[in-house]
Amino acid sequence: MEGPARTATGRRGRAADFAQRVRWGRKGCGGEREIGEEIGEEIGHGHGLGLGLGFAMWEGMALPLVVYVLGKGGVGRSTIAAALGVACAARGERVLVMQWAIADALSGWFGRSAATHEPQAIAPGLDTMCFSAEESLREYFVDHLKLGLFYDAVVRSRHVRRFTRAAPGFEELMFLGHQMYLTTLARDERGWAYDRVVVDPPALGHGLSLFGVPRAVATFGLGGLLREECARVQAMLDDARRSAALVVTTPEELAIEETLELAPRVAAELGRAPVACVVNRAASARLGALPPRPSECAWLATLGERAAVAGCDEDAGAVREGLARVYVALARRVAREAAFPAALARSLGAPSARGVIAVDDGLLVDGDGAPATVIAQAAAALAPLVADGGAR
Amino acid sequence: MRTRLTLLLGGGGVGKTTLAAALGLALSSSGRRVALLGVDPARRLQSALAVGELPELGRALPHPSGGELRAAVLRPEETLRRWVADACPDDATRARLLENAFFLALADRLAAATDAIAAARAAEWAEREPDLDDLVVDTAPGLAAVELLARPEKILAFVDGRLIRWIRRLASPFGSHRLLGRGRQKLLDNLSALSGADALRAFGEFISLVENSLDTMVARLERARRWLRHPSTELVIVTAPRDDSAAVAVALAGAARALGHAPRLAVVNRALPDALLRAAPALADAAPTAEAAAFARFVAGDCRAQARVRAALLPLFPSVRALPEAADLDADGPARLAALSAIGAQLAAALADRALARGHV
Numbered sequence: 001m002e003g004p005a006r007t008a009t010g011r012r013g014r015a016a017d018f019a020q021r022v023r024w025g026r027k028g029c030g031g032e033r034e035i036g037e038e039i040g041e042e043i044g045h046g047h048g049l050g051l052g053l054g055f056a057m058w059e060g061m062a063l064p065l066v067v068y069v070l071g072k073g074g075v076g077r078s079t080i081a082a083a084l085g086v087a088c089a090a091r092g093e094r095v096l097v098m099q100w101a102i103a104d105a106l107s108g109w110f111g112r113s114a115a116t117h118e119p120q121a122i123a124p125g126l127d128t129m130c131f132s133a134e135e136s137l138r139e140y141f142v143d144h145l146k147l148g149l150f151y152d153a154v155v156r157s158r159h160v161r162r163f164t165r166a167a168p169g170f171e172e173l174m175f176l177g178h179q180m181y182l183t184t185l186a187r188d189e190r191g192w193a194y195d196r197v198v199v200d201p202p203a204l205g206h207g208l209s210l211f212g213v214p215r216a217v218a219t220f221g222l223g224g225l226l227r228e229e230c231a232r233v234q235a236m237l238d239d240a241r242r243s244a245a246l247v248v249t250t251p252e253e254l255a256i257e258e259t260l261e262l263a264p265r266v267a268a269e270l271g272r273a274p275v276a277c278v279v280n281r282a283a284s285a286r287l288g289a290l291p292p293r294p295s296e297c298a299w300l301a302t303l304g305e306r307a308a309v310a311g312c313d314e315d316a317g318a319v320r321e322g323l324a325r326v327y328v329a330l331a332r333r334v335a336r337e338a339a340f341p342a343a344l345a346r347s348l349g350a351p352s353a354r355g356v357i358a359v360d361d362g363l364l365v366d367g368d369g370a371p372a373t374v375i376a377q378a379a380a381a382l383a384p385l386v387a388d389g390g391a392r
Numbered sequence: 393m394r395t396r397l398t399l400l401l402g403g404g405g406v407g408k409t410t411l412a413a414a415l416g417l418a419l420s421s422s423g424r425r426v427a428l429l430g431v432d433p434a435r436r437l438q439s440a441l442a443v444g445e446l447p448e449l450g451r452a453l454p455h456p457s458g459g460e461l462r463a464a465v466l467r468p469e470e471t472l473r474r475w476v477a478d479a480c481p482d483d484a485t486r487a488r489l490l491e492n493a494f495f496l497a498l499a500d501r502l503a504a505a506t507d508a509i510a511a512a513r514a515a516e517w518a519e520r521e522p523d524l525d526d527l528v529v530d531t532a533p534g535l536a537a538v539e540l541l542a543r544p545e546k547i548l549a550f551v552d553g554r555l556i557r558w559i560r561r562l563a564s565p566f567g568s569h570r571l572l573g574r575g576r577q578k579l580l581d582n583l584s585a586l587s588g589a590d591a592l593r594a595f596g597e598f599i600s601l602v603e604n605s606l607d608t609m610v611a612r613l614e615r616a617r618r619w620l621r622h623p624s625t626e627l628v629i630v631t632a633p634r635d636d637s638a639a640v641a642v643a644l645a646g647a648a649r650a651l652g653h654a655p656r657l658a659v660v661n662r663a664l665p666d667a668l669l670r671a672a673p674a675l676a677d678a679a680p681t682a683e684a685a686a687f688a689r690f691v692a693g694d695c696r697a698q699a700r701v702r703a704a705l706l707p708l709f710p711s712v713r714a715l716p717e718a719a720d721l722d723a724d725g726p727a728r729l730a731a732l733s734a735i736g737a738q739l740a741a742a743l744a745d746r747a748l749a750r751g752h753v
Contacts, residue, residue: 073404073534074637102535103643202536254405286686299684306678307671315667322668326691363693364686
């Protein structure tokens with residue numbers, strides 16, 4: 001059956017009634033207190049994680065419920081998010097990879113048609129969805145608040161919709177709120193029980209400002225439901241047992257540069273260091289140290305000669321030149337890869353580099369290069385991160 | 393619109409910024425007056441051009457062949473503050489606005505609206521310098537860049553909405569709730585329940601305060617919207633010879649088309665030479681060591697990817713061009729600028745071909 005993992009469904013009564021919330025004003029209806037505590041208990045007992053540990057990348061840690069996979073565009077964020085999902089599912093967890101993108105990248109890799117806002121199964125134990133702010137808004141009002149009429153009459157009205165689409169931060173808040181919903185209320189309301197939500201938000205600039213959104217919205221002097229929503233989302237982000245950031249980079253120059261800026265900014269916005277940094281498309285494990293100049297590499301000359309013999313004479317020069325170009329780029333990647341952990345530690349003000357995980361470039365590995373293979377290989381590299389105790 | 397607009401779109405790290413700088417250099421070398429606008433927050437345009445900090449308003453660059461090239465990097469917060477300062481009638485209003493919580497949040501959190509600011513900024517540039525021949529815009533990486541095409545409508549909808557007008561009235565000293573009529577009053581009551589009445593009032597005040605600057609921005613967004621739809625405007629989709637960036641290119645083309653734009657040119661940047669593509673399949677057998685074998689796999693994989701990328705793009709674009717990596721881009725000073733300009737000339741030629749193909753010269 002396609003669809004999210006289900007457990008014995010038990011509706012814990014209706015979610016708070018709107019009118020009551022309004023009457024009770026800022027105190028809400030008293031439901032907020034339990035949510036945080038329930039989560040603490042669930043994580044504390046259900047997953048056997050110790051509480052009160054130092055949950056920083058540098059101390060070795062366990063992954064929390066919600067993992068945000070951050071990084072600049074083109075570093076393979078979605079691949080790593082999928083691989084993390086596969087690695088968690090391989091341990092028997094029920095996992096949701098939540099994307100926020102124009103097009104669902106994951107389902108196709110697993111041979112499925114594109115997912116919508118509704119989670120769909122793409123592998124055993126692994127679901128994915130493609131976040132839609134509008135659907136999320138509908139769920140919030142209709143499924144959660146049971147305010148179908150209000151939703152139809154007010155929220156869906158053209159004018160309000162225009163407002164919610166354009167208001168800065170609103171869609172981001174809905175996005176964060178959805179992770180909170182998925183890991184708390186949806187358990188009761190929809191019978192969903194995910195052990196892990198891997199979040200694949202949009203690229204760097206956007207992905208980063210995401211964590212600042214509830215705080216920014218809070219400065220609007222809001223009251224009412226939105227204020228409660230912000231507070232709950234902020235509580236989720238503040239809690240190291242419930243959320244963490246994982247940073248993805250590649251050994252490309254720009255990616256490294258931006259990751260060294262991104263990691264400390266994430267640490268500042270979230271109040272703690274990223275849980276790990278994945279270096280995707282790593283080359284050093286397969287190629288070893290490469291001398292910087294093509295002329296200094298013995299095997300490259302041999303390769304060039306043999307390839308040139310195979311082709312025709314006019315091509316020989318172009319082939320050698322092409323090989324040299326690929327070589328130079330790879331030699332630089334290998335050098336950057338070697339220097340990266342120490343540079344990352346410096347950028348985070350940490351004493352030493354830990355929590356850096358290399359995922360080999362799929363092209364360097366003997367295999368068919370299909371997305372599923374690449375994801376499986378990446379999942380194997382990420383296995384230490386999801387094992388109890390986390391990255392060491 | 394006299395000025396020709398060229399936007400470069402594509403995934404991260406495909407070399408959009410380098411190509412934008414290259415195109416700017418090449419066009420200005422041929423005697424055109426060119427402006428370059430970098431939207432990428434990483435300020436790569438500065439490093440691509442090997443110049444220091446570019447001011448928000450832009451500045452003329454020293455040009456290797458005496459051409460006219462100006463460049464600016466978008467700083468949405470600074471731009472917005474400048475527009476607001478321009479539009480505020482007096483210092484007191486400006487001071488009040490700069491303290492408004494919504495304005496602070498908006499100025500702080502413009503990440504989401506960067507593309508709208510970019511569109512309005514582009515229109516402003518053409519307005520201030522009507523003699524410009526070309527404006528080249530290097531967009532932010534990834535699919536989000538199509539927001540630049542979509543946002544004008546989104547932002548217009550936002551400030552034009554009737555809801556906003558009601559909220560504006562709420563904040564005005566004479567606009568009591570009673571004037572709104574019962575249905576609207578109910579709507580506002582419900583919104584108050586959602587967000588609190590104080591927030592609505594603060595928002596209303598914010599809207600009234602920024603009214604003047606919004607009007608200017610709306611006018612510019614309208615102009616940008618028309619400009620983006622003008623036949624002389626080119627959307628160039630840039631990809632690396634890799635599947636992931638090609639997927640972004642395909643999605644960008646689809647998203648742009650859904651918004652009524654038709655990108656005509658796709659560029660496969662840093663393409664490998666055809667000779668290597670032909671030799672690649674035999675490489676693995678020629679590898680003397682394990683490292684060489686891994687390297688040969690990598691090269692063969694790169695070559696296969698390049699062929700796949702080409703095949704994926706060909707049905708979607710009237711023109712797909714491969715641009716080789718310039719050998720001298722790592723050099724400093726004049727050699728680098730010359731290498732950039734040479735690449736830019738190839739891109740300009742590809743664009744000119746497109747213009748000829750549809751009868752626009």
